[in-house]
Amino acid sequence: MTTIPAGAASRPSAVTSSLSPAILGGPKAVTLDQTEANRWPIITQQDEDAVLRVLRTGELSSGHLPAAMGGYPCPHTEVLALECEFAEYLGLPVMDVGDLLPVFAGKNFRVAPNVLAHNNGTAAIMAGLHALDIAPGDEVIVPSTTWWSSVLTILHVGAIPVFAETDLETLALDPDDVARKVTSKTKAVIVTHLFGIPAKLDQLVRVCKEHDLKLMEDASHAHGATYHNTKIGLIGDVAAFSLQVNKLVPSAEGGLLVAKDPEVILKASRLGHYERLVPLKAIDHPYAKFAATGFGYKYRMSPVSAALARTQLARLDERNKLRNDACIYLSKKLAALGFQTFMSGDKGLENTQRVYFEFLVRYDEARFKVPTKAVAKALQAEGCLVSAPRYPLLHQQPVFTEGEWLKLARLEHDDAAKARTYNPADLPITTAGNGTLIKLPSFPSATRELLDQYAHAFEKVMANLEAIPKA
Ligand SMILES: Cc1ncc(COP(=O)(O)O)c(C=O)c1O
Known part of the structure; x- marks a missing residue:
């Protein structure tokens, strides 16, 4: 192989035939x-076998409670198994279902109270925002350099994305600019560990603690990465992992929401997992009353996707x-x-x-x-x-620069929101760096x-x- 003498790149050499571009x-x-x-x-034989095993059961949606308990839908065991394996991978607790819901004692399957599987990563982010109580008019600080799901979802809880500069060393949010963007309306920060590079979490956590903000990690690019020996996904209040097919744990669409506090997972399950609320009847949990309806979305993961995600996770x-x-x-x-x-x-x-x-x-x-x-x-x-x-800078996209975001967030009548503009010339450091x-x-x-x-x-x-x- 040709070797280049040190400094050759800054003092380009003449074109030679061996080096001719x-x-x-x-x-x-x-x-x-x-x-x-x-x-x-x-995709290996192991993946094919796992998918076929689930296909052949014919149970391709949720599972069902025993007839004696009403036969209602409940989470599919394949999906629960994925949640447990991901929890174990991250070092989060896994328990016997009977310890959580005594009515299931002896049923002999495990659950992961800190993990909730979704039909995709976008849904996991939505459920995370819901569970963190992000509300209309709240501001959420976000990067412009990320996939749209980390940002556009915010509009659907009526909140306002506030873009901060990208840090040139990590390609994630710049903690100093995040601190500058905090106002009395700021409720949360969403950070993407872009391309698998851990963000400056120590500094971001410090800013969040100082201003009492929630931190969501969009860990969709970072399955298996660590920050100071802690797995990515364990530091924020919640973390979302996409299992879309390009990702490091690929599946036939899927997402995982992880939360430090199991209560947050239960809260999140109200939005799109009515089947998770049905078994809560057994312990008279306050959310059990929503079991007939949930809160209007349907976010559960297909067991076929879960089967594939399990075999892929094993090779991560x-x-x-x-x-x-x-x-x-x-x-x-x-x-x-x-x-x-x-x-x-x-x-x-x-x-x-x-x-x-x-x-x-x-x-x-x-x-x-x-x-x-x-x-x-x-x-x-x-x-x-x-x-x-691959990703266009989000603050420069028409949904923001032409004002459509206001309608999506249903903030057309909010004077403070109406006064806000997004300008392609904002974030000069991010733009130049990108x-x-x-x-x-x-x-x-x-x-x-x-x-x-x-x-x-x-x-x-x-x-x-x-x-x-x-x-
Ligand atoms: C950073 C980031 N966040 C969120 C998502 C959304 O995940 P999904 O495509 O599974 O909805 C993706 C991937 O597509 C992503 O790259």
């Missing part, structure tokens, strides 16, 4: 087929390690070329173990003077599957040869920055 007619650096390296989800650590090994191997080479690679242990990421839902690096446009887009284009010409970040990110594959099963080809592609492009087309 593909965009200028040279040979492509990446020639290996990338289909298998990037295949996701990875092993598959995270493969991604980590590949992305860290390549990151070290790209860091040497001057890229910011967001590796665990980097500044701002001390004592964290990140995971690689997605693999993005930052190109130093200010130092190298060539536009990021030109670099990405030259890398694509080399055969690299690189692109700009513009220099380059997304690579996250390499679930890459070979060293492929990673070396990627490294070679980056080396070629960086050694020829002056020569590549700038448009």
Whole structure:
């Protein structure tokens, strides 16, 4: 493999035939087929068997209480099993159902009081907002750099998203800007551990404690990541994990809500899990009176999805390690070329173990003077599957800039809300930072040869920055 002398990237060398970039007619650096390296989800016989096992029972929705108890719906045992296994994975308690609901003593199945499965991650976020009592007119501080579910859901409890800047070291919320955005109306902060990189939770928790705010972790990208040896999802008041098929625990749609306080899970279950309220009749729980209706949504997870999520969860650590090994191997080479690679242990990421839902690096446009887009284009010409970040900045989207959000939140008659505007020019640090990110594959099963080809592609492009087309 070609090696680049230290400093070559800042003093681009002349184009040589061995280093000639593909965009200028040279040979492509990446020639290996990338289909298998990037295949996701990875479905094995174990997954197929698990799904078939559930399919063949014919019980494809919720379960049912015994006829002697009315035969009412109750949670499906496959879904309860997933909740227990996820609780155990995070280190949360699991108990025998008889210890919670004595009427089920001897039934011999386990429950996880801190985990509630949903039909997707968006529903888990909605239920979390409901359970935290986020109410009309409340302000919730959120990042602009996240998937829309972490933000648009807020509108449906009548609350107002307040965007804060993204921290350039972690790509998550900047705790200092969060502190600046707190007002007397602020009730909560939602932080996304973007791409699997843990946010600065110590500082965020400090701000939340100081102002009596709830903290929701959107952990949809961070299954298995740790922050100061604590699993992501255990630090906020609640956490939501998506199990959508691209995620690190992929399923046929699904989501998991986790809460420190089991009462919060019970509260959350009122919104879209009427079947969870039926068994509460056995202990005269105050929520049992809502069992006939719930609160109007239907959020329970399919047992088929739960079966797949269970087998995928069992492989999570092993598959995270493969991604980590590949992305860290390549990151070290790209860091040497001057890229910011967001590796665990980097500044701002001390004592964290990140995971690689997605693999993005930052190109130093200010130092190298060539536009990021030109670099990405030259890398694509080399055969690299690189692109700009997938998520558009939310504060710049028409739903906010053109005012539709007010209607969705039913705040058209609220003068304070009406006075609020969202401007694409807001969050200059976030916008500039986002513009220099380059997304690579996250390499679930890459070979060293492929990673070396990627490294070679980056080396070629960086050694020829002056020569590549700038448009
Ligand atoms: C950060 C983030 N939050 C929430 C969600 C919503 O999850 P789901 O697609 O399962 O509804 C997703 C994924 O799609 C996500 O990436």
